[in-house]
Amino acid sequence: MNNAFDPHEQAADLNAKIIAGLERLSTVFRAVIQQQAKANQLTPLQTQLLLFIASHREHLCTVTRLAEEFVVTKATVSDSIRVLVEKGYLAKQAKADPRTFSLMVTPKGKDTIIQLQQLTQLFEPVLANLTQAEQQTTWQVLIQLIARFQAQGMIPTRMCMTCQHFEKNKQGAYCHLLKSPLAIKDLRIDCPEHELIK
Template identity: 35%
Template sequence: MSHSADLDRRVLAGVERLGRALRAARQDVATRHEVSLLGLSVIETLADGRPRRVGDLAAELDVSQPTVSDAVTVLDKRGLIRRDRDPADLRSTLVALTDDGDRLAADAAAELAPLLAAGSGTDADRATTLRVLLGEIARLQAAGVITVNRSCLSCRHYQPPGPRTRARCLLLATALADRDLRVDCPEHEPIPA
């Protein structure tokens, strides 16, 4: 095995281990709050305050629409989400958190905060890691492995750094350091195919 292939294998193993730890921690939080792991994901996604259609939630969470619809129905019965008519299309509904849903989202975020605080290295190290991870996400999206990517690196407004210039967000007209890159940008517009 080449040195490069061995390094790739170890990076993948490390990412998998982090993923398993995060999933286990999120499952513990979901169980304590008596919601499914998918229900917790729906709540975390809606915690940004942007109501969404069920189909949009399904795409963001990379699961089928009927599966998300079932989870939304359970959360609705528990009073954690509400459904409102979409003013842009009165045939559709938008899903948003209720006050109880907001509280659950805040509690879950607080319970998961120790995972974030456990970050090692300097701020610059973590910022570089973020940039590299977003690059890998963009690569996996281009390969069809990831279906939804709302990060800076996949946005038509992102201008990569040049030899003498920093990366920029053309929409916000601002320079972007690695630490400023977004994983899920509300202003994201995909790069045209």
């Protein structure tokens, strides 16, 4: 097995170069998340959980689903949720079954989310320097990679290609829910209306 982190291996192996490139990009994202988390006295995972819960439907914000989403244990998610509740960023809302609860972002949590969302601003100028064609090509490659990792069970997504409303034929991609053809730029990896193919 080749060592993709060895520059000598990378010189002769395009796959090794791609793996090393993905690692470099993940380092940038991790550094930005850590910076924002530290500024708000949160861990990176707590930051990601807070952002996710604020923008996703209730059924995706259970401890089990969050553990799957972030590829961590349920115990790790539970600990992070407990801290976010204690700090006043989240509130638990009891359900009919006493073993379950839903999570709501508090006003304090919403104020913090506004600050945390600034982390995307560091990426926007870099992406703005790409041409529209380069942006579309980048998006197409990302979708293909994510789809393959999802097929291996490594990451969950709610992407068009796994949705029962999606169809691909000779004319291209089509969404039956939107009743509209889909260009590459229209494809999503996190669609609120996603319904898994049965």
